[in-house]
Amino acid sequence: MSERIKDWRIKNWVFDASKPFDLTGKAIIVTGAGSGIGRAITLGIDAMGGNVVLADIVEEGMDEVAKELKNDYLTLKVDVTSEADVKNMVEQTLSTFNKIDGCFNAPAINFRLPFLELSADQWTKVWNVNIGGVCLCAREVGKVMVKQKYGSMVNIASFRGLVGAKEGRQSIYSASKGAVVILTKCLAAEWGEFNVRVNAIAPGMTKTPLVTQILKDDDWYNELASMHVLNRFAEPEEMVGAAIFLVSDASTFITGTTLLVDGGLTAV
Numbered sequence: 001m002s003e004r005i006k007d008w009r010i011k012n013w014v015f016d017a018s019k020p021f022d023l024t025g026k027a028i029i030v031t032g033a034g035s036g037i038g039r040a041i042t043l044g045i046d047a048m049g050g051n052v053v054l055a056d057i058v059e060e061g062m063d064e065v066a067k068e069l070k071n072d073y074l075t076l077k078v079d080v081t082s083e084a085d086v087k088n089m090v091e092q093t094l095s096t097f098n099k100i101d102g103c104f105n106a107p108a109i110n111f112r113l114p115f116l117e118l119s120a121d122q123w124t125k126v127w128n129v130n131i132g133g134v135c136l137c138a139r140e141v142g143k144v145m146v147k148q149k150y151g152s153m154v155n156i157a158s159f160r161g162l163v164g165a166k167e168g169r170q171s172i173y174s175a176s177k178g179a180v181v182i183l184t185k186c187l188a189a190e191w192g193e194f195n196v197r198v199n200a201i202a203p204g205m206t207k208t209p210l211v212t213q214i215l216k217d218d219d220w221y222n223e224l225a226s227m228h229v230l231n232r233f234a235e236p237e238e239m240v241g242a243a244i245f246l247v248s249d250a251s252t253f254i255t256g257t258t259l260l261v262d263g264g265l266t267a268v
């Protein structure tokens with residue numbers, strides 16, 4: 001066997017083809033765990049045997065999710081735009097689990113207004129949470145993963161980060177999601193040599209509190225649903241398969257990619 005094949009990155013790794021998605025014993029942070037897609041991913045990780053650190057700015061949702069967990073977990077009130085909160089999240093995770101195997105960066109906010117009506121305060125808020133929050137979490141968690149020489153980070157982007165919005169009212173949100181997509185590639189490139197993978201999921205429209213305004217308006221819902229080849233919005237649980245795939249050993253040679261889970265929206 002050549003020296004290259006005996007590389008430290010793979011020499012201690014044994015692939016079990018019977019359970020590539022198994023997360024038993026892993027410690028995985030989910031920011032935005034209290035609602036919607038983050039909630040569904042948290043429950044999915046737990047179902048696959050993983051231990052979750054639930055982090056969210058709102059505690060009530062997290063506490064409800066935590067009641068459903070079978071494995072070890074930690075709930076932390078975290079504002080992803082606060083350096084102190086994010087540093088504390090990493091410290092608490094390490095003092096409880098001694099490592100960080102995976103991290104999902106999920107929180108995002110949106111103001112659905114025509115660009116000409118957006119205030120600087122509104123776009124700053126969107127920018128701070130949607131890309132600033134991902135940057136802070138990625139940097140602090142990334143420091144640990146790079147030191148460990150393993151880890152899988154998954155950013156929740158959006159189809160909005162890949163295509164323009166014909167219907168308007170998405171400019172700053174879409175720009176922030178485009179930034180998440182390219183940040184994902186750049187971090188994958190920086191951390192590849194340390195065996196740390198960074199990928200993103202780009203969901204299509206998904207039935208969560210983030211889109212309550214749309215779900216309450218039949219015409220708006222139908223217009224957006226019809227953009228998907230499957231002609232509907234996703235349930236949050238439909239993001240779980242991609243999430244488990246990207247955080248688990250099923251995807252050890254995948255990094256820098258953005259996995260579309262968009263009901264075919266970008267196929268047409």
Ligand SMILES: NC(=O)c1ccc[n+]([C@@H]2O[C@H](COP(=O)([O-])OP(=O)(O)OC[C@H]3O[C@@H](n4cnc5c(N)ncnc54)[C@H](O)[C@@H]3O)[C@@H](O)[C@H]2O)c1
Pocket residue numbers: 031032033034035036037038055056057058061078079080081105106107108109129133156157158159202203204205206207208209210211
């Ligand atoms: N719902 C959709 O149609 C859709 C489509 C594409 C992408 N996404 C993306 O999926 C991700 C999850 O969105 P969702 O639809 O589940 O939304 P959601 O509003 O249901 O959940 C977002 C969670 O993030 C938390 N949060 C908000 N600001 C925070 C902050 N500063 N610090 C910590 N937590 C904070 C909220 O409390 C909430 O629990 C987002 O990145 C969103 O852009 C959603």
